[in-house]
Structure formats: structure tokens, C-alpha cells
Amino acid sequence: MPPILEITNVDAGYGAGPDILRGLSLEVEEAKSYCIIGPNGAGKSTLLKVIAGLLPPRSGDVVFRGESLARRRPDQVLATGVCFVPQDQALFPEMTVRENLIMGAYLVKDRALVRQRMERVFEMFPILEERTNQDAGKLSGGQQQMLAMGRALMIDPILLMLDEPTLGLAPQVVEQIFAQVRELESLGITVVIVEQNAQRGLELADWGVVLDLGIVRFEGPAEGILEDPRIRELYLGKAAGTGEAK
Amino acid sequence: MGVMLQARGLDKSFGGIRAVNDCSFDIEEGTITSLIGPNGAGKTTTFNLINNVIKPDSGSVKFEGTNITNKMPHKLTRLGIGRTFQVTRALDDMTVLENMVVGSSTDNLRAIIGSRMLDSEIERALSLLEFVGIEQYAYSRAELLSYGQRKLLEFSAVLMSNPRLVMLDEPAGGVNPALLERMVDRVRQLNGQGLTFFIVEHNMDLVMDLSDSVIVMAHGEVLIHGTPEEVQNDGRVLDAYLGMA
Numbered sequence: 121m122p123p124i125l126e127i128t129n130v131d132a133g134y135g136a137g138p139d140i141l142r143g144l145s146l147e148v149e150e151a152k153s154y155c156i157i158g159p160n161g162a163g164k165s166t167l168l169k170v171i172a173g174l175l176p177p178r179s180g181d182v183v184f185r186g187e188s189l190a191r192r193r194p195d196q197v198l199a200t201g202v203c204f205v206p207q208d209q210a211l212f213p214e215m216t217v218r219e220n221l222i223m224g225a226y227l228v229k230d231r232a233l234v235r236q237r238m239e240r241v242f243e244m245f246p247i248l249e250e251r252t253n254q255d256a257g258k259l260s261g262g263q264q265q266m267l268a269m270g271r272a273l274m275i276d277p278i279l280l281m282l283d284e285p286t287l288g289l290a291p292q293v294v295e296q297i298f299a300q301v302r303e304l305e306s307l308g309i310t311v312v313i314v315e316q317n318a319q320r321g322l323e324l325a326d327w328g329v330v331l332d333l334g335i336v337r338f339e340g341p342a343e344g345i346l347e348d349p350r351i352r353e354l355y356l357g358k359a360a361g362t363g364e365a366k
Numbered sequence: 367m368g369v370m371l372q373a374r375g376l377d378k379s380f381g382g383i384r385a386v387n388d389c390s391f392d393i394e395e396g397t398i399t400s401l402i403g404p405n406g407a408g409k410t411t412t413f414n415l416i417n418n419v420i421k422p423d424s425g426s427v428k429f430e431g432t433n434i435t436n437k438m439p440h441k442l443t444r445l446g447i448g449r450t451f452q453v454t455r456a457l458d459d460m461t462v463l464e465n466m467v468v469g470s471s472t473d474n475l476r477a478i479i480g481s482r483m484l485d486s487e488i489e490r491a492l493s494l495l496e497f498v499g500i501e502q503y504a505y506s507r508a509e510l511l512s513y514g515q516r517k518l519l520e521f522s523a524v525l526m527s528n529p530r531l532v533m534l535d536e537p538a539g540g541v542n543p544a545l546l547e548r549m550v551d552r553v554r555q556l557n558g559q560g561l562t563f564f565i566v567e568h569n570m571d572l573v574m575d576l577s578d579s580v581i582v583m584a585h586g587e588v589l590i591h592g593t594p595e596e597v598q599n600d601g602r603v604l605d606a607y608l609g610m611a
Contacts, residue, residue, distance in 0.1 A: 137513055138542055159607075160405060160568040161539065288383075288406075316405055317609030346608060352598075355607040357570025360594030 123147035124310060125171070125202075125279060130180035132170045139178065140166045142334035148279070153311040155321040155342060158331035159355050164314040165207065167331070168281045171312075172204035173197035184279070199227055201278035207287060209268035213257025217248050220256050220267055224274030234274070241270040244303060262293035269300065279310045287316065298324055319346060330354065370395040370531055370562050376415050376425035378408075385411040387586035389425070393531070398553070398563040400573045402597075403583035404607050409566045412583065413535055417442060417449050429531070448529030450520045450537065458509035462500065465508050466491035466523050487526075494522040499548055514545035521549060531562045538569040550576060574598065582606065 125148035132141040140163045148154060156164050169175040171182055173194040182189045189197050194204075212220055221241060225234045242249035245266045251259060256267055265285055272280055282301065286294040294317075301324055305311050315321025322328050328345035330337045332354050345351070353359075371393040378386040386408040393399050401409050414420045416427050417439050426435045429445060437445070457465055467487050495501040498518040503511060511519060517537060524532055537553075538546050550572065557563055567573050573580060574594040582589045582597055584606035590597060597603055 137540060159570070318607075319609045321609075351608070352604055355570065355604060356598050357572075357574040357594075360574040360598055 121149065124150040124185055126181075126183040127167075127171070128181050128183070130167075130170060130182065131178040132166060132175055132180075133178065134175070140334055141170065141177070143180070144331075144335050145180075146329060146336055146339075148310060148312065150278075150310055151308050152327055153305045153325045154313070154327050154329055155318075155325035156312065156314045156329045156331055157318040157321060157345070158337070161333075162331040163334040164331055165283050166334075168204055168206075168283050168312070168314060171197075171202065171281060174204070195227070198275060201276070202281070203272045203275050203277035203279070204281045205268045205272050205283065205285065207283045209264055211256040211264055211268060211271070214255055216253050216255060217259070217267055218252045220271055221248075221274055224271030227275060237274050237276065241273050244273070244300065245270050260293075262289050262296065265289065265293075265297055266300065269297075269304070273304075277309060279312065280304060282311065282313045284314055284316055286320075294320070322346065367395050369393070370430060371416070371564065372428040373412075373416065374426050374428075376412065376427070377423045378411055378415055378420065379423060384586050386415060386422075389583070389586070389588055391581050391588055391591055393562065393564055394579065395530075395562050396557070396560055397578040398557055398565065398576055399579045399581065400565045400567055400577040401581045401583065402567065402570070402573055403589070404609075407583040407606075408586040409583055410535060411586075413449070413533060413566055416533070417447070443527050443529070446528070446530040447533065448524035448527055448531070449533040449535070450517075450524055451535050458507065460508055461505050462495065462508050462511065462519055463488065463491055463504045465519060466495065466526055468523075491522075491526065494525050495519075497525075498522045498552055514541040517541055518545060518549060521552070525556075529561070531564060532556070534563065534565045534567070536566055536568065538567055538572055546572075 127144060127146045130141050130144045131139045133139045144167065156167065158164055166175065170177050173189060173192050173196065177190050184200055184202055187200060212223060221238050222234065225237060228234055247263055248267060248270055251263065256264065259267060286297050289297065298320065301311060301313065313321055313324065322342040322345055325342040327339065328342040329339040330345065337354065338348065338350060369392045374390045376386050376389040389412060401412065403409055415422045418437055419439060426433060428434065429447060432445065434442060434445065457468065492501060492504060495504055498521060500515050500518050508519065521537065537549055541549065553563060553576065577594055579591065580594050580597045581591045582603050589602055589606055590600050
């Protein structure tokens with residue numbers, strides 16, 4: 121089966137700043153889940169922003185189901201079925217839970233379909249149904265993350281990207297979010313997750329991708345990734361006192 | 367050589383989250399000490415507690431035997447502590463040279479009243495700009511500098527006040543390799559002249575190569591304080607980075 125998403129030689133960075141992604145290439149297969157790990161500054165969030173159309177690549181291409189996304193606006197990328205939940209969730213804090221969900225489906229014109237999808241979101245996140253008329257800004261951190269994921273589901277994504285969905289959440293809430301990510305995977309959605317907690321993130325995924333300095337350093341089945349000897353050097357630097365370090 | 371900076375039992379919570387929890391360590395005079403740890407470990411908060419940019423809930427900091435726990439940041443500059451920030455704070459509308467002089471926190475009353483730069487300050491500023499290799503921009507507006515050059519500007523501006531302890535918050539972040547090499551070289555030179563450095567940095571190759579001593583924080587606590595070799599070989603450190611701790 122050909123990959124659903126193909127990233128080829130992408131360079132990307134912010135403003136006049138240096139390249140954060142430096143010739144990055146990666147293939148993503150349909151209905152598989154991916155966890156992207158790597159030390160600080162490796163380019164993990166930047167990669168997701170490039171795929172989502174929030175940051176145009178300086179060169180290279182991003183092809184999703186045969187179509188290039190590299191020059192598309194974020195709303196055009198969304199319309200192809202690629203959905204991104206950013207680190208800060210980007211909810212509308214003064215709108216209710218229901219309104220936030222409806223906004224998630226703003227590309228969908230069929231109101232019956234919107235209702236049907238909202239039902240599905242409520243099935244998955246019952247707490248959101250209880251809070252339908254509450255302002256999003258007044259939800260707890262974990263509930264806000266659930267709302268952000270629920271809103272993403274309103275577009276019925278083919279590929280869903282989550283940037284550190286458990287950042288700053290209490291341990292029990294983290295468990296809950298992880299369980300819900302698993303459920304997304306079981307729905308056949310291709311999930312790409314960036315997770316600071318590498319071990320937990322990899323437990324969720326089929327495939328692990330290790331980024332460093334803007335390129336894919338190596339990748340493989342998620343369960344073996346952390347045993348790779350290269351991990352130590354990536355996270356803790358070249359061995360001290362060998363004179364090899366820069 | 368003795369202990370230059372002593373932190374004892376530092377605590378700081380933000381809305382129920384313990385950012386820094388009973389944090390104690392010593393910085394030896396004349397060393398380069400780095401503070402590392404996964405995101406959210408409390409590194410920058412610890413820096414801010416030492417500088418009193420934020421106040422600790424409890425705990426104390428001593429610098430050369432003086433209690434500095436509640437001293438205002440500008441007083442710390444006078445005592446001999448200089449500090450850069452993660453996000454450069456150059457004043458865009460001013461020239462590079464003016465940025466340097468603003469940072470020198472002069473006690474000279476005539477200069478303050480006359481709001482002008484002293485020849486001696488200009489001379490010192492120019493020589494420091496030359497030291498970091500951006501003297502050609504002295505009379506340009508700071509906004510024209512690249513990101514890496516701004517970091518060099520901030521680094522040299524900190525030196526204006528003749529600090530004995532220099533605290534650098536992520537000096538390598540976003541700096542291209544050539545400028546980074548220059549910054550590292552200057553840190554080594556100054557350290558050779560006796561300056562003490564305390565650095566928060568994510569570039570691990572750099573940390574392990576440059577530091578005499580490394581403090582690892584995780585979840586707001588000091589996990590281990592040792593040589594680069596000791597830190598790299600302590601299994602708990604990698605576990606903390608990978609989220610296993």
C-alpha cells in the first residue's frame with residue numbers, strides 16, 4: 121500500500137530564522153499510529169505545523185493522498201482530511217462546548233451530519249455532553265484537551281495530529297487522554313502524536329520516529345525504539361571526555 | 367576556590383503546581399556549571415528564583431556569603447551577577463552601542479542626569495563588541511541584528527557590569543553553528559580569566575563538552591549533580607528525559 125502522507129526533503133523555519141527542519145523526509149502509512157520523539161528543538165512541533173499548512177515549507181513537498189499540501193492554506197489542508205490539534209489547543213474560550221464543536225465542523229454544510237458527528241463525540245467524551253453549554257475557557261485542563269480532540273473529530277479526519285496532548289495535565293487525566301487516543305486509533309484514523317513523555321507516547325503508537333536537529337535520525341516499531349543505543353547520545357549528548365564532542 | 371553561589375531549599379509553586387521543590391545546590395567559583403533537565407523540570411524558574419525575578423515561597427540563596435534571597439535584580443548586578451534571558455531582550459529602536467550602555471547600570475550620577483553615554487563606557491562597550499565580533503554593528507539599530515547576533519549582543523552587554531558570575535539562559539538556542547562556536551570560545555576565554563558560568567542549555571553536546579559540573583533537574587527537584595561523565599552514566603537521567611522516572 122502506498123503511504124498516505126509523503127514528506128520529501130522539507131526545509132522549514134520561522135521568519136528570518138534558521139532552518140528548523142533540514143531536508144526532512146518521512147512516510148506515513150494509512151491507519152497506523154506514529155509517535156514522534158526527540159530532544160528539545162528537534163523540530164517535532166514544526167513538522168506538524170508544516171503538514172497542517174500553518175508554516176509553508178521553504179523547500180520540499182508534503183503530499184497527502186497524491187495531492188501536494190505544501191502551498192495550501194490551513195483551511196484547505198483541513199478540507200483534505202488532515203487535522204491538527206496544537207499544543208495550546210486553540211479553543212474559543214468564550215464560546216460554549218457545543219459552539220466549539222460546531223466550529224470544528226465549519227466546513228461541513230449538512231446540519232444532520234454535524235449533529236450526528238456531535239453525537240459520536242459525546243459518546244467518546246461523555247463529560248463534554250454534560251458540559252455542552254459551559255464556556256470552553258471554564259473547563260479543566262483535561263476537559264479542554266478532550267474538547268480540542270472532539271472538535272477535531274467533527275471534521276471526520278483521515279489523519280489526526282496531536283501536539284503534546286498531555287502537557288501540564290495531572291497523571292490520572294493523562295491516562296484518560298491516552299485511552300481516548302487509543303480509541304481514535306481503533307476508529308481507523310491515522311494518528312501522529314508528538315509526546316514529551318517518550319515512553320508513554322511510544323506505548324500508544326505502532327511506529328516510532330526519532331527526530332534530531334530537523335531530520336529523522338531513525339525510525340522503527342515503537343516498542344524497540346527506546347532500546348536503541350542512539351537514544352542516549354541524542355538526549356544526553358556525545359560521551360564527555362572523548363574529545364569527540366563539539 | 368570555594369562555593370560562590372549557594373541555593374538552599376528553594377520552593378516555588380504556581381497555582382498548585384510545584385515548579386521547584388526543595389532545590390539545593392552549590393556553584394563553585396571558577397567553574398562552568400550547567401543546569402539541564404527535560405522540559406518543565408524547573409530550570410528557568412530556578413534561574414528566576416536566583417535572580418529574584420520571581421520570589422521563592424521558601425528557601426534562600428547566598429552569593430559569596432551574602433544572602434541575596436530578596437535582593438532586587440539590579441542590586442544583584444552590582445554585587446557581580448550578570449544574566450541573559452532565553453528570549454533576547456535587545457531594545458530594537460536603540461543602537462547596539464546604546465543597548466550595551468543601558469545594560470551597564472551605571473552609578474554615575476552625572477551620566478544619569480545628563481542622560482548621555484560616558485566616553486569610558488563607550489570605550490568599554492566597543493571593546494566588548496569587538497570581543498564577541500559584532501563591533502561593525504555598534505552604530506546600527508539593534509533590530510537589524512540576526513537572532514544569533516542578538517544573543518552575542520546580550521552576552522556582551524552582560525559583561526559591561528563586570529560580573530563575577532554570568533548566568534546564561536539557553537545561549538545556544540537558535541544560534542547558527544559559526545556564531546555558536548564563537549560564543550563557546552568566548553565563554554572558555556572568560557572562564558580562563560576566572561569568570562564563573564552558570565548555564566541553562568539544551569544542546570547536550572555543548573553542555574557535556576563545556577561544563578565542569580552538571581546539575582540535572584526533573585519535576586522541580588535536583589536529581590543529580592556531578593561531572594558530565596557521571597551524569598551521562600547515571601541511568602536516572604536518561605529515564606527522566608524519556609519520561610520513565
